[in-house]
Amino acid sequence: GAVVSQHPSRVICKSGTSVKIECRSLDFQATTMFWYRQFPKKSLMLMATSNEGSKATYEQGVEKDKFLINHASLTLSTLTVTSAHPEDSSFYICSAREVLVKEQFFGPGTRLTVL
Amino acid sequence: SQQGEEDPQALSIQEGENATMNCSYKTSINNLQWYRQNSGRGLVHLILIRSNEREKHSGRLRVTLDTSKKSSSLLITASRAADTASYFCATDEGIVSGGSNYKLTFGKGTLLTVNP
Numbered sequence: 001g002a003v004v005s006q007h008p009s010r011v012i013c014k015s016g017t018s019v020k021i022e023c024r025s026l027d028f029q030a031t032t033m034f035w036y037r038q039f040p041k042k043s044l045m046l047m048a049t050s051n052e053g054s055k056a057t058y059e060q061g062v063e064k065d066k067f068l069i070n071h072a073s074l075t076l077s078t079l080t081v082t083s084a085h086p087e088d089s090s091f092y093i094c095s096a097r098e099v100l101v102k103e104q105f106f107g108p109g110t111r112l113t114v115l
Numbered sequence: 116s117q118q119g120e121e122d123p124q125a126l127s128i129q130e131g132e133n134a135t136m137n138c139s140y141k142t143s144i145n146n147l148q149w150y151r152q153n154s155g156r157g158l159v160h161l162i163l164i165r166s167n168e169r170e171k172h173s174g175r176l177r178v179t180l181d182t183s184k185k186s187s188s189l190l191i192t193a194s195r196a197a198d199t200a201s202y203f204c205a206t207d208e209g210i211v212s213g214g215s216n217y218k219l220t221f222g223k224g225t226l227l228t229v230n231p
């Protein structure tokens with residue numbers, strides 16, 4: 001089956017630093033990747049949609065300069081949280097979708113803690 | 116905005132019982148999907164039901180869709196302790212299914228606890 005990995009699984013950083021999270025589709029080419037944020041015991045909130053080779057489309061209320069998304073290849077997308085603050089602490093989940101397939105395959109998530 | 120709204124928010128049952136979770140949505144959809152999430156983990160796709168389908172089965176899972184009421188239900192039969200997880204519905208409301216504006220909108224989820 002389709003597998004999506006995320007790295008790192010957990011990261012703790014100091015306030016003001018930047019953190020990069022990688023999302024990889026391991027056995028398929030992902031033309032579209034999605035980044036979600038999830039607060040404890042809450043639902044997933046879509047942050048942005050990225051298509052390979054083009055700029056990401058951000059959802060309303062998500063700062064594109066704060067959350068930099070790069071989808072440079074068909075198997076890799078990265079999310080960089082710039083100048084992280086404690087309120088950025090959350091569970092970040094990516095998903096990937098293959099062309100013509102309706103199903104999204106989700107990564108295991110990255111727990112970000114900003115001190 | 117949140118499209119899907121699951122109810123109940125939390126459900127606790129004994130092993131062997133059936134669990135039913137409901138999801139309501141507000142706009143027209145192309146399909147509706149159910150996902151499972153274990154605590155602190157990623158999502159696992161369970162089942163997809165298209166807007167022109169009324170019922171679908173997969174193992175111990177049964178999903179129904181009523182587009183006139185804009186609602187869906189997920190039934191897990193003969194539950195097991197390992198079924199303990201959060202369950203989310205997600206709607207694909209893109210104008211063109213799978214098109215460039217495709218995205219999933221998730222509900223708030225139902226936390227299912229199956230007691231051994």
